[in-house]
Amino acid sequence: GITKKQNKYWKKKFKEGWDPQDHPKNDRILPITTKNIMETLHEDGRANHTIPLTQTLDIDGLPPEELPLHPWVFGLALGDADTRSCKVIASNKEDINETRELLHSFGVTSTEKPHYKIHCPGLINIWKDRGSKYIPEHYLLANTDSRLLLLQGLIDSDGCIDGQVDKYVFSNTNENLVEGARFLAHSLGLKNYVYKKTNRNRYGVPNKDVWVLHIYSDTPLALLSRKQKSIELGRRHKTRTITSVEPIDHTP
Numbered sequence: 203g204i205t206k207k208q209n210k211y212w213k214k215k216f217k218e219g220w221d222p223q224d225h226p227k228n229d230r231i232l233p234i235t236t237k238n239i240m241e242t243l244h245e246d247g248r249a250n251h252t253i254p255l256t257q258t259l260d261i262d263g264l265p266p267e268e269l270p271l272h273p274w275v276f277g278l279a280l281g282d283a284d285t286r287s288c289k290v291i292a293s294n295k296e297d298i299n300e301t302r303e304l305l306h307s308f309g310v311t312s313t314e315k316p317h318y319k320i321h322c323p324g325l326i327n328i329w330k331d332r333g334s335k336y337i338p339e340h341y342l343l344a345n346t347d348s349r350l351l352l353l354q355g356l357i358d359s360d361g362c363i364d365g366q367v368d369k370y371v372f373s374n375t376n377e378n379l380v381e382g383a384r385f386l387a388h389s390l391g392l393k394n395y396v397y398k399k400t401n402r403n404r405y406g407v408p409n410k411d412v413w414v415l416h417i418y419s420d421t422p423l424a425l426l427s428r429k430q431k432s433i434e435l436g437r438r439h440k441t442r443t444i445t446s447v448e449p450i451d452h453t454p
Contacts, residue, residue: 240447252441259389263344266351271326272308273341273348274425277355279325280335280379288327291320297426301358304425337382346390350421353386357424364416368433370423373399373414380413393418393439 239251266273278301282292291312293301298318305312305322312322329335341352357363361372372383380396387394394417402409417423418439422430 236447239444240449243444243447249443249445251444252438253444254441255393256388256391258346258391261343261345261349261389264340264348265345266348269341269344269348271328272310273344273352274355274358275305275308275310275325276328276341277352277357278305278359279355280329280337281356281359281361281374283325285329285335288329289322289325290315291322293318293320296428297358300426300428334378335376336378337386342382342385342389349386349389350423353383353390354423354425356383356386358426358429361424361429363424363429363431368418368431368435368439370417370419371414372417373412375410375412377413380415384415387415387417387419390419390421392421393442 242250244250269276271279278291279288284290291301295318298314298320302312302314302320305320310322311324312320315321328338337352341348344352356372357370360374361370363370372380374380384394384396394415396413396415399412399414402412418435420433420435424430
């Protein structure tokens with residue numbers, strides 16, 4: 203079928219002499235040119251055309267068991283582990299027991315420390331070569347399961363779920379880390395956007411700028427039960443809006 207706006211567009215074209223046989227009946231969808239899109243780009247001041255999101259990028263990359271550190275564990279460490287050693291992971295009263303159970307299920311031994319800290323003596327410091335946290339290429343280009351688990355680990359650390367508008371939120375003062383998370387979201391076919399918060403103050407003390415990533419997904423992006431919620435995405439979160447069509451010179 204077609205939308206009301208599309209139907210109105212085609213009726214207008216039929217009056218201009220288009221063959222009625224070209225009407226997109228039943229399950230048929232008739233392609234239109236970029237010139238057609240440009241001519242009908244907006245209607246009533248609103249964008250009139252959308253395209254579907256890209257599908258999950260199918261990469262023949264490493265599965266979870268072949269990566270140096272399990273991707274969910276690595277994601278958790280990127281968000282909540284101490285930057286210098288990575289062996290101490292911050293948690294909280296609500297999540298610490300479940301976090302330790304998940305770590306154990308992925309082969310990581312841990313002990314609980316004061317102030318809801320988790321000590322994992324076996325963790326390796328993957329970002330040691332740079333001195334700051336980042337996502338290496340072999341994780342960004344791992345297979346689909348690995349990339350999803352890594353993103354889930356990031357959300358379970360410095361992320362949350364916004365139940366009011368059905369989206370996941372990941373925030374961090376490390377711009378490279380947020381851009382890495384955004385790459386993962388794009389590669390999984392998920393609509394997202396990022397923005398920067400500046401001039402932040404807490405109790406009168408200036409804070410670092412923070413980058414905030416919003417991700418729309420009906421696939422759970424967290425393993426911790428507190429951050430899970432059934433999400434049903436609307437059409438606008440499964441498509442991208444065409445906002446501009448610009449003619450180009452056809453001369454080679």
